[in-house]
Amino acid sequence: MTAAHAVLTLARRGLLNPGSPLRVARQISVLRHWGYGLGGSLLSAAARSPSRVALIDSSGSLSYAALSSSALAMAGALRSSQGMGPGDRVGVLFDNGRDFVVSVAALSLLGADAVLINTGFSPTQVAAVVRDHGLRLVLDAPSLPLLPLPLSLPLLPPGRPGRTVVLTSGTTGTPKGARRPHPGGPGPLAAILDRIPVRAGSRMFIAAPLFHTWGYASLQLAIGLRATVVLSPRFSPASAASLVRSHGCSSVFAVPVMLSRLLEAGCALPGVRVVAVSGSALPGDLATRFMSVHGKVLYNLYGSTEVSWASVATPAELLRSPGTAGRPPRGTRLMVLSPSGSPVPPGIVGRIFVGNSMLFEGYTGGDLPAPAAVDGLLATGDLGRLDDSGLLTVVGRADDMVISGGENVFPSAVEDLLARLDGVREAAVVGVPDPEFGERLAAFVVRSPGATLSANDVRDHVRRLGARFAVPRDVHFVPSLPRTTTGKIIKRSLGELDR
Structure with a gap:
């Protein structure tokens, strides 16, 4: 800037x-x-x-x-x-x-x-x-x-x-x-x-x-x-x-x-x-549902402790694409890179790298490696894609991606589908070990009050709207999802529940 x-x-x-x-x-x-x-x-x-x-x-x-x-x-x-x-x-x-x-x-x-x-x-x-x-x-x-x-x-x-x-x-x-x-x-x-x-x-x-x-x-x-x-x-x-x-x-x-x-x-x-x-992340259609009540007031900032801010989505951008992380403010550089470090074309998923004036100065509390860096930009640890207009969509953590039967599945995409299913209050999806496919998807679903949703209802919904390999084989109905005090779902705890 x-x-x-x-x-x-x-x-x-x-x-x-x-x-x-x-x-x-x-x-x-x-x-x-x-x-x-x-x-x-x-x-x-x-x-x-x-x-x-x-x-x-x-x-x-x-x-x-x-x-x-x-x-x-x-x-x-x-x-x-x-x-x-x-x-x-x-x-x-x-x-x-x-x-x-x-x-x-x-x-x-x-x-x-x-x-x-x-x-x-x-x-x-x-x-x-x-x-x-x-x-x-x-x-x-x-x-x-x-x-x-x-x-x-x-x-x-x-x-x-x-x-x-x-x-x-x-x-x-x-x-x-x-x-x-x-x-x-x-x-x-x-x-x-x-x-x-x-x-x-x-x-x-x-x-x-x-x-x-x-x-x-x-x-x-x-x-x-x-x-x-x-x-x-x-x-x-x-x-x-x-x-x-x-x-x-x-x-x-x-x-x-x-x-x-x-x-x-x-x-x-x-x-x-x-x-x-x-x-x-803003799940499913939360952005549009919230603005249908409150008007065009919602702003979604994407960042991390290491890079501070990366991008901000305005109300107009969220109405156009409810899950978007928006675009970087002036003075912030954001790139989506391939494993070799070169920019990927619009629509292709890659690693998100960010540079601005408030990048963190290192970790404390042990000898911890710094995030990967390219040309003064730090990796956020997330995967994402840019559209033709430069809007960023974050598809999930790099280490959360599930490879099932050779197919790459992003749990966040399945979670977005489940967030739109009537009777689902909230949902989280993780990968769990599978002897045949390497990994399989397990969905943890909290029903809305009074809902009588079944495991087959969940699978059929994903099968209709998503890819075949994105259908969760395991569906667990739970009273609540474990969260940190900042609202993030503790996914490793969900993986342990499946064992």
Whole structure:
């Protein structure tokens, strides 16, 4: 993205509107000294709009001035009582709320690395994260009252900017961490705003978990926009609809399964102009069903912890192709490559590679190999195809592809077919060992309430609409699908159920 286009994008979203000359000068000075990390962005927002409400959670509301003061106080306490400083790694273990925001901002101001820990981890998994990632401290609810607040402790910008470490897996065993880079300017903010039209100063409900890449990116976006962030520790359709209505939220940031739950519960999001989702694929016709209720408001961002964003699908693109991942924002390169590393023609499946200004800086927590790279682009680990107009469709993980009797089958294609079958609430498909064909497909189906769907109904539906070799030989009806706290289906657990 060129500097001119970045400025134009920021202006279109209201970030360059005129303000008090003194406050604008302070805002620029803060960014020059503290940078564009979460801590610097928070101080900058407080300098420009101190009285604006920054955050609303179950404990009430905080202005930008109050939120930045809390972050500075915690940073001082961590330095004076714990000796924390640049380069130290500290775990952050909170549900969505002010404690998470204050803690991560404080660590950013210290130059320390914040390791975002999944609140669904067991004590054993948390202990493994502490050990394998070299954490000096874990901030959680019991630990905060132990931190004495300093009376007066000047805090200067650290010589080393703090990093954020996002744990990329960990449903079983020890997760790996990905070091997120420190934003070098407003470019990353402009790149997302180029495709997702959120306005400065608006109210945003972030339903996605903040410890997840998408939830944390949404928080960074909100602070960069000097928006009001509305948070809730747990998602439910009724509470989400109530929060959006009572606080006048114009945008919602969520994961796809949350949209399914809202539709099932008949809970609408009144007055919302942007609903942005990421974290997993949009199944079946979820996009069009959601927009039939809410209008043309849905944006689907495809990315990963390693590459940040790759592409964004707009409402018009989702109406044209409900499963599309869209196209890359300006300044992002995306290619679909063959095994030899050459671009494949439109319509042909290949490996997805992405390059932008926020590629991750490597893994933590062990000696782990970096993703494959080609010409400055990183592999996402997914397979996909581009159409003639440049729209991307992700067909699944490279290691999820099933080879049955010599035929390549993508489970996501079968899942999309099952999502359109009456009586199916949700479904997942995996490959399981087969002595004759090498692998065979097994479908795990959750029936809609009151549905009397049979295994033959499932097979006949796929047989009518899909390829012969895509018909699942095994059909299991289960009460629910195992999911991570970010909404992803844990497919390896399904494979174990079939044995």
